[in-house]
Amino acid sequence: MTEMSPMDHAPADQSRTDQPPVLDVRHLVTELRLRRGALRPVDGVSFRVGRGETLGIVGESGSGKSMTCLSLLRLLPRPGGRIAAGEVLVAGTDLTKLSEKELARDWRGRRISMVTQDPMSSLNPVYTVGDQVGAPLRYHGLAHSRAEARARAADALGRVRIPSPEARLDDFPHQFSGGMRQRVVSAMAIACAPEVMIADEPTSSLDVTIQVKMMDLYKQIQEETGVAIVLITHDMGVAASICDRIAVMYAGRIVEQGPAREIFRNPAHPYTRALLNAIPKLGEKSKRLYALGGQPPSLLDMPGGCRFAPRCTLADAKCLAAYPGDSDLGSGHRAACWRLSEEGAPDAA
Amino acid sequence: MTAETTRLPDHGIGAQLRSLFGDGFPWISAGILVGVILLAMVGPMVSPWQPGALDLRSAFQPPVWAGGAWSHPLGTDNLGRDIFSRIIAGTRVSVIVAFWAILLSGAIGTIIGMIAGYFGGWADTIIMRLVDMQLSIPPLALALILAAVLDPGLQAVVIVITVTYWSWYARIVRGEVLSLREREYVALARIAGCGPLTIFARHLAPNIVNTLLVLATLQVGQVIIFEASLSFLGLGIQSPDISWGVMLADARGYITNAWWAITMPGVAIMLTCLASNLFGDWLRDVLDPKRKQL
Amino acid sequence: MLLEARDLKKHYPTRNGVVKAVDGVSFTLEPGKTFALVGESGCGKSTMAKLMLLLERPTSGAVVYDGQEVTAMRGRALRRFRRDVQAVFQDPYASLNPRLRVGKIIAEPMMAQGDLDRGAIRKRVAEALDVVGLQPDAARLYPHEFSGGQRQRIAVARALAVRPKVVILDEPTSALDVSIRAQILNLLSDIQDEYGLSYLIIAHDLALVEHFSDVTGVMYLGNMVEQGPTASIFDTPSHPYTQALLASAPRPDPDHHLPTDVIIGEIGSALAVPSGCPFHPRCPKRFAPCDSENPERRATAPGTWARCHLLHGPDTAPGHPELHLSERTRS
Numbered sequence: 001m002t003e004m005s006p007m008d009h010a011p012a013d014q015s016r017t018d019q020p021p022v023l024d025v026r027h028l029v030t031e032l033r034l035r036r037g038a039l040r041p042v043d044g045v046s047f048r049v050g051r052g053e054t055l056g057i058v059g060e061s062g063s064g065k066s067m068t069c070l071s072l073l074r075l076l077p078r079p080g081g082r083i084a085a086g087e088v089l090v091a092g093t094d095l096t097k098l099s100e101k102e103l104a105r106d107w108r109g110r111r112i113s114m115v116t117q118d119p120m121s122s123l124n125p126v127y128t129v130g131d132q133v134g135a136p137l138r139y140h141g142l143a144h145s146r147a148e149a150r151a152r153a154a155d156a157l158g159r160v161r162i163p164s165p166e167a168r169l170d171d172f173p174h175q176f177s178g179g180m181r182q183r184v185v186s187a188m189a190i191a192c193a194p195e196v197m198i199a200d201e202p203t204s205s206l207d208v209t210i211q212v213k214m215m216d217l218y219k220q221i222q223e224e225t226g227v228a229i230v231l232i233t234h235d236m237g238v239a240a241s242i243c244d245r246i247a248v249m250y251a252g253r254i255v256e257q258g259p260a261r262e263i264f265r266n267p268a269h270p271y272t273r274a275l276l277n278a279i280p281k282l283g284e285k286s287k288r289l290y291a292l293g294g295q296p297p298s299l300l301d302m303p304g305g306c307r308f309a310p311r312c313t314l315a316d317a318k319c320l321a322a323y324p325g326d327s328d329l330g331s332g333h334r335a336a337c338w339r340l341s342e343e344g345a346p347d348a349a
Numbered sequence: 350m351t352a353e354t355t356r357l358p359d360h361g362i363g364a365q366l367r368s369l370f371g372d373g374f375p376w377i378s379a380g381i382l383v384g385v386i387l388l389a390m391v392g393p394m395v396s397p398w399q400p401g402a403l404d405l406r407s408a409f410q411p412p413v414w415a416g417g418a419w420s421h422p423l424g425t426d427n428l429g430r431d432i433f434s435r436i437i438a439g440t441r442v443s444v445i446v447a448f449w450a451i452l453l454s455g456a457i458g459t460i461i462g463m464i465a466g467y468f469g470g471w472a473d474t475i476i477m478r479l480v481d482m483q484l485s486i487p488p489l490a491l492a493l494i495l496a497a498v499l500d501p502g503l504q505a506v507v508i509v510i511t512v513t514y515w516s517w518y519a520r521i522v523r524g525e526v527l528s529l530r531e532r533e534y535v536a537l538a539r540i541a542g543c544g545p546l547t548i549f550a551r552h553l554a555p556n557i558v559n560t561l562l563v564l565a566t567l568q569v570g571q572v573i574i575f576e577a578s579l580s581f582l583g584l585g586i587q588s589p590d591i592s593w594g595v596m597l598a599d600a601r602g603y604i605t606n607a608w609w610a611i612t613m614p615g616v617a618i619m620l621t622c623l624a625s626n627l628f629g630d631w632l633r634d635v636l637d638p639k640r641k642q643l
Numbered sequence: 644m645l646l647e648a649r650d651l652k653k654h655y656p657t658r659n660g661v662v663k664a665v666d667g668v669s670f671t672l673e674p675g676k677t678f679a680l681v682g683e684s685g686c687g688k689s690t691m692a693k694l695m696l697l698l699e700r701p702t703s704g705a706v707v708y709d710g711q712e713v714t715a716m717r718g719r720a721l722r723r724f725r726r727d728v729q730a731v732f733q734d735p736y737a738s739l740n741p742r743l744r745v746g747k748i749i750a751e752p753m754m755a756q757g758d759l760d761r762g763a764i765r766k767r768v769a770e771a772l773d774v775v776g777l778q779p780d781a782a783r784l785y786p787h788e789f790s791g792g793q794r795q796r797i798a799v800a801r802a803l804a805v806r807p808k809v810v811i812l813d814e815p816t817s818a819l820d821v822s823i824r825a826q827i828l829n830l831l832s833d834i835q836d837e838y839g840l841s842y843l844i845i846a847h848d849l850a851l852v853e854h855f856s857d858v859t860g861v862m863y864l865g866n867m868v869e870q871g872p873t874a875s876i877f878d879t880p881s882h883p884y885t886q887a888l889l890a891s892a893p894r895p896d897p898d899h900h901l902p903t904d905v906i907i908g909e910i911g912s913a914l915a916v917p918s919g920c921p922f923h924p925r926c927p928k929r930f931a932p933c934d935s936e937n938p939e940r941r942a943t944a945p946g947t948w949a950r951c952h953l954l955h956g957p958d959t960a961p962g963h964p965e966l967h968l969s970e971r972t973r974s
Contacts (some may be wrong), residue, residue: 008819044972060820061791179910207683207847208891215893216903234821237893241901260897278825280854282892289854291829293824295790363760533738535747537801540696542725551751555742 003217006127021048021089022228023072023112023196028086030064030071033079039299040084041067043252047246049196052222054229056260057235057276062296064252065159065232069198072230074100081182093196097177110140113189119181122188123173133157133187156191157184159224161217179210183217200232215242236279240264245332246273251297251307251321258333268327268335297315306338310346314339367485377632381624382569389444392437400438400591404429409607422524424609432613435591439614443621445503446576450510451565457511458518461563463549466526476519483516488575489582496584506576506585513575514568521564525557529608559636567629570622577618593618644726645841646672646695646809651704653690662913664690664973666865667704670811670858673739677835677842679856680874681849681888683910687865688845695843705819708809723969726756729802733814735794739786745797752805771800775830792823796830803834812844816851828855849892853877864921866937867911871947881949884922914957920952928953 030042134149143149157165247257256269277290327340579585581595600610885907923933941954
C-alpha cells in the first residue's frame with residue numbers, strides 16, 4: 001500500500017457490524033480424511049455477515065476459502081469430508097446440527113444459496129433456462145404449479161437484468177453469452193429470496209468489461225433484497241470494488257479481517273501487506289514488484305506456529321513457536337500477528 | 350524452495366507395484382489368464398492323453414462328476430478323444446491367435462491412428478473414411494471373403510482378425526492424439542523444433558500406452574470368440590487340428606447324447622473371455638489418471 | 644527490428660462461415676523490448692501467439708524474423724528460428740509433459756537443435772535451473788513434484804536454456820497465485836535485463852501490461868485498434884475500447900468507482916465481425932460513419948495510433964499523421 005495514513009473510522013461500517021448477523025460462523029473446523037491422514041483445510045474460522053452486507057474472503061489457492069464456502073452448505077467431498085467443530089448460524093439456526101434432509105429441504109438453495117465460478121457447469125445443457133431457474137422454487141414449495149414457477153423464474157431473470165425475460169425462458173443455456181449465463185446462474189441463486197448468497201469466484205471467468213457489470217448487478221440485487229453476500233475471490237481489485245468487509249485467509253485460517261477501507265488503507269498483517277504490494281497497480285510505473293518469497297505451506301505439513309512465519313520477514317522465535325491470537329485494532333478490524341499483540345503495528349513489510 | 354525440490358519422490362517401482370496389488374487386484378481373472386498362457390506353453394507336458402488319440406471303446410464317456418471315470422475327467426467325445434487334453438491343446442491356438450492378432454492389429458491401427466490424428470487434413474479424411482467403410486462391413490462377411498482367397502488355417506485366422514480389428518485401434522488412437530495434440534507441451538515441442546517422429550515417440554506414444562493396454566486386454570476375449578466362430582464355421586482352423594472352435598463344431602452333431610463335448614470347450618471360452626474382460630476393466634480403472642488424485 | 648507481423652490474417656473456414664480470428668494485424672518487436680498484446684477473450688491475441696510461433700500458418704500476410712519470412716524458412720534458417728524464438732504458456736500443468744523428468748523437459752529444445760553434446764546440455768540445464776532459482780537436482784524429478792509457481796519456473800528455464808532472442812509469453816502468470824505472480828514477473832524482468840531478450844507478452848491484465856511492457860497493442864475482434872508506447876496508451880488512451888478496458892479494470896482501492904456505462908454488451912463473434920468499425924455495436928460514442936466504414940489509423944501521439952472515427956477531428960490528429968505512419972512502416 002502506498003498510503004499508510006492513520007485509519008479514518010467509517011461510521012457506516014461500524015453500524016453495519018452492530019446489526020445482528022444473518023450469518024455467524026464460529027470456530028469452524030473442516031476435516032478431510034485421506035489415506036495419508038486427516039487434513040484441516042479450514043481450521044478455526046470465524047466471521048459474521050449482516051443483512052445487506054458483503055464479506056469478501058480473499059486468499060490464494062489452497063488457503064481454504066472455497067472449502068469454507070462448501071462447509072457452510074455442508075457440500076464437502078465424500079467420503080472423508082466433515083465439519084469437525086464449530087457452528088454455522090444462519091438467522092440463529094446452527095446448520096451443522098441439522099439433518100441432511102432438513103438442510104436440503106429448508107436451507108440449501110432456499111435460505112442460503114451459491115453461485116460458482118463456471119456458469120457452464122452450473123447449468124444443465126439439456127434443460128431450458130426457465131426450467132432450471134424454476135426448479136428450486138418448486139422443490140422448496142415456493143411455487144405450486146408449473147405456471148407459477150415460470151412466472152417467478154421470469155421475475156428472477158428480470159431481476160438479474162436479462163432483457164425480455166419471458167421470451168428467454170424457453171432458451172437453452174448455450175443460447176446465452178458468457179456474461180448472460182452467469183446472470184442466469186445468479187437468477188437461480190436469488191430465485192428463492194435467500195438470506196445469504198455465497199459467490200465463489202463468480203466473475204473470474206469473465207472479461208473485465210463484463211465483470212464490472214456483474215459486480216454492479218450484485219450490488220443492485222443486494223440493495224433490492226438485502227441478501228447477505230459472501231464473496232470468495234483471489235482478486236484484490238474485485239474485493240475492493242464490491243465488499244464492505246474483507247477477510248484474508250492463509251493456510252486454513254483468517255489472518256486479518258475488517259472493514260474493506262481499513263484492510264486496503266491500513267493493512268495490519270504482514271501477509272495482507274505482502275499481497276497488496278505484490279499486485280501490479282495501474283498508474284504505478286515502478287519496474288519491480290514486491291515479491292513474497294516461498295509458497296504457502298502444504299496442508300500435510302503445516303508449520304507449528306504462525307503459518308505465515310516461514311515466509312514472513314518479521315518472524316522471530318515466538319512466531320515459529322505458537323499461533324498468535326487475534327488482536328483487536330478497533331472498528332471490527334482484527335489481525336492475528338504476534339507483532340500486533342506485543343507492540344502495536346509491525347514495521348513496514 | 351530447497352525443501353520442496355529435495356523432497357524424495359514416491360514413484361519408485363516398489364511403490365507402484367504396492368499400489369497395483371493393493372486394493373481390488375483381480376486375483377481370479379489374472380490367475381485364469383496366466384493359467385491359460387502357461388497351459389499354451391507347457392500343454393503337451395501336462396496333458397494326460399494325446400489330444401488326437403482315438404479310443405472308440407471309450408467314446409462318449411461323461412465327465413467324472415456325471416458318472417465318468419477319473420481317467421477322462423471332462424469326458425470323451427464321439428471318437429473317444431479326451432476332452433480335457435483337447436481343451437489344453439486348444440489353448441495353444443487361442444493364445445497364439447490372440448497374441449498375433451492383437452499385436453498386428455494394435456500396431457497397424459496405432460500407427461494409422463497417430464498419422465490421422467496428428468496430421469489431420471486429407472490424410473485424416475482418407476483414413477477415417479477407410480475406417481468407416483471397414484466398420485460397416487460385418488466381420489463375418491469379411492471373413493468369408495478373405496477365406497475364399499486365403500488357405501484356411503492359423504495364418505488366415507490372424508489375418509482376418511487383424512483386418513477386422515485394426516480400425517478399432519485406429520479410431521481410438523486418433524481420438525486420443527487429437528486431444529493430446531492440443532496439449533501445450535506438444536505445441537512447445539514443435540516450437541522447440543522437434544520433428545513428428547520425436548513428438549510421436551516422446552509425447553504421444555507414452556500417453557496412449559495405457560489406453561492401448563486396456564483395449565488389448567479387453568480384446569483378448571473377443572479375439573478368442575472370433576477365432577472359435579471362424580473355426581466353428583469351418584473358415585479357420587480345420588479338424589483334425591484342434592482349437593476350441595473346432596471342438597464346438599465337431600461336437601455339434603451329437604449335442605443331444607453328449608452335452609459335455611460341446612459344453613466343456615464352451616466353458617473354457619467363457620471363462621477366458623470373462624477373465625480378460627474383468628482384468629481389462631480393472632486395468633482401466635487403475636490406469637485412469639483421475640483415480641490417482643487421492 | 645527483430646520479429647515483425649505484417650498485415651497478418653488468420654481466417655478459419657467453418658460450417659457456419661469464416662471465423663476471422665486475426666484480420667490484418669501488424670506490429671514490430673524491437674530487440675530487448677517487450678511488446679504486449681491486450682484484449683478480451685476472443686479478440687485473437689492467442690491466435691497471434693500461434694502465428695508468431697509458426698504453430699499456425701497465416702491466411703495472408705507474413706511473420707518476418709530477422710528480415711526473413713518465417714513461413715518460407717527451411718533447413719538451417721528454420722532451425723535457427725526454432726532456437727531463437729521460444730515460448731512460455733499460461734498453464735504450467737499443461738505445458739510440462741508429466742511423463743518426462745524436468746531435466747529432459749528443459750533439454751528438449753537443445754536436443755532438437757542437435758549441436759550440443761550430452762555433457763554440455765546437462766551443464767546448460769543446471770545453469771538454467773539456477774537462473775530461475777531452482778536446485779540442480781530438480782532435473783531428476785517429475786513435474787508433479789512441483790508447485791504451480793515452480794513449474795512455471797521450469798517452463799521459463801526450458802525457454803531460456805537454448806539462449807533464444809525472443810520469448811513469447813502467453814498469459815504467463817494468469818494461472819498463478821498473486822504472491823507467486825510477482826516472483827515470476829520479477830524473474831522475467833531480471834532475465835530480460837541480463838540477456839537482452841525481447842518479449843512478446845499476451846495478457847488480459849492491464850496493470851500487469853502497464854508494469855511489464857514497453858509497447859502495447861490493443862486488439863478487438865481480430866483487429867488492432869490502438870498501438871503505441873505503453874506509457875502513452877495508458878496515460879492518454881484514445882480509442883473508446885482502450886478507455887473502456889482501462890476504466891473497467893478493478894483496482895485494489897475501495898474508493899475507486901468502476902463505471903458501467905463505458906461499454907455496451909459483450910464481445911461479438913469473430914464469425915460475424917460487425918461492418919465498419921468492429922467495436923461500434925459496443926461503443927457508447929458511436930456516430931454516423933462507425934457502422935459503415937472501418938476507420939484508418941490515426942496518429943495520436945509520437946509513435947502512437949488508434950483506429951477511431953472520433954480522431955478525425957482536427958484537434959485530435961495534430962500534424963501529419965499519415966506521414967508519421969509511413970515512416971513507421973518503412974523503418
